[in-house]
Amino acid sequence: QKEVEQNSGPLSVPEGAIASLNCTYSDRVSQSFFWYRQYSGKSPELIMSIYSNGDKEDGRFTAQLNKASQYVSLLIRDSQPSDSATYLCAVNWGYSGAGSYQLTFGKGTKLSVIP
Amino acid sequence: NAGVTQTPKFQVLKTGQSMTLQCAQDMNHNSMYWYRQDPGMGLRLIYYSASEGTTDKGEVPNGYNVSRLNKREFSLRLESAAPSQTSVYFCASSGTGDQPQHFGDGTRLSIL
Numbered sequence: 001q002k003e004v005e006q007n008s009g010p011l012s013v014p015e016g017a018i019a020s021l022n023c024t025y026s027d028r029v030s031q032s033f034f035w036y037r038q039y040s041g042k043s044p045e046l047i048m049s050i051y052s053n054g055d056k057e058d059g060r061f062t063a064q065l066n067k068a069s070q071y072v073s074l075l076i077r078d079s080q081p082s083d084s085a086t087y088l089c090a091v092n093w094g095y096s097g098a099g100s101y102q103l104t105f106g107k108g109t110k111l112s113v114i115p
Numbered sequence: 116n117a118g119v120t121q122t123p124k125f126q127v128l129k130t131g132q133s134m135t136l137q138c139a140q141d142m143n144h145n146s147m148y149w150y151r152q153d154p155g156m157g158l159r160l161i162y163y164s165a166s167e168g169t170t171d172k173g174e175v176p177n178g179y180n181v182s183r184l185n186k187r188e189f190s191l192r193l194e195s196a197a198p199s200q201t202s203v204y205f206c207a208s209s210g211t212g213d214q215p216q217h218f219g220d221g222t223r224l225s226i227l
Contacts, residue, residue, distance in 0.1 A: 032213040043205055043218040044158070051213075088158070092213045101146070101213050102173070107157035 002027045004091050006106035014114050019076040021109050023089030026070070031101070033065055033072045036088040038108065044088055048074060079113045086110045117141050119219035121206050127225045128196045136191040136222050138206030146209045147189035148173075148216060149181060151202040158205070164189055196226045 003026040013019045021035075032051045036044035050056045050063040050072065062075040072091075076083055086108040092101055122137045140147065149161040160173030164183040178200060180192045189208075193200060203223050207216040 032215075034215050043221050046215050046217065049215050090216075101209070102148075102160065102163065103216060105158040107155070 002091070002093055002104050004089055004104050004106040006087075006089050006109045008107060009110040010112050011109055012112045012114055013079050015079060015081060017079050019079045019083065019111055019113070021074040021076075021087050021089075021111065023072045023074075023091075023106055024070055025072070025089075025091045025104075027093060028067065028070060030067070030070075030091050030093055032092040033063070034090040034092070034103070035061075035063060035074045036090060036105075038086045038088060040085075076111075079111075081113045081115050084111060084113050119206055119208055119217055121204075121219035121222050123222060124220065125223045127227065128193075129227055130196060130198060132196050132226075133192065133194050134196065135193075136204055136206075136224075137188070138190065138219060139188045140206075140208040140217075141187065142208060142210070142217065143186070144208035144210050144217075145186070146211075146216075147183065148207045148209075149179075149189070149191045150205045150207065151175065151200075152205060152221075153202050161191065161204075198226050200224065201226045 005024045035048040038044045048063040050065045056063045060077045064073045088108045089106040090103040119140045145166045148163040150158045159175045162181040164170045167186045205221045206219045209216040
């Protein structure tokens with residue numbers, strides 16, 4: 001059973017601080033990793049994709065991947081109240097037959113940025 | 116700039132009624148997916164379609180059927196709705212290979 005684990009939170013950080021969100025996954029045979037942001041009552045929105053070990057930066061967001069440790073994280077610098085949402089980690093395990101590449105989602109970490 | 120469009124956005128059904136949730140994407144994606152999201156359970160895959168003409172079961176397919184009508188459209192049908200199917204349903208699509216999935220706005224379905 002391929003699993004993706006996240007701390008459910010809530011994670012509370014003050015405005016302007018760095019928020020660190022973590023995700024571990026169960027199988028080393030994984031291809032790609034994604035972070036989605038989901039506001040309450042809304043749909044998941046893709047914010048970061050990462051395919052290889054190391055860091056990937058996009059604006060205030062940095063995704064970090066360590067395949068040997070089966071660990072992926074998301075850092076949000078200069079956190080804003082508008083960043084308050086649930087963050088979903090998703091792992092693509094690679095080709096699963098019949099032309100498909102399925103994602104397994106973690107249950108999400110709820111982030112609250114306090115003004 | 117529509118992306119993935121789901122209809123309806125809200126629906127209330129009585130136990131035993133049937134209905135079809137519609138999904139269409141305009142990104143020329145090959146793969147499409149149906150998920151349900153319940154509190155504490157996260158997103159769970161119901162069915163997916165890797166390409167036009169193919170469909171396959173996901174993690175929680177019981178009580179549902181799907182149709183990949185063409186490359187753009189992928190529908191989800193509840194033949195005899197049950198209260199346990201009360202949930203938020205999301206349709207998603209993705210391009211070839213290990214590209215990310217993009218989600219529609221969801222359908223909030225309540226079954227009484």
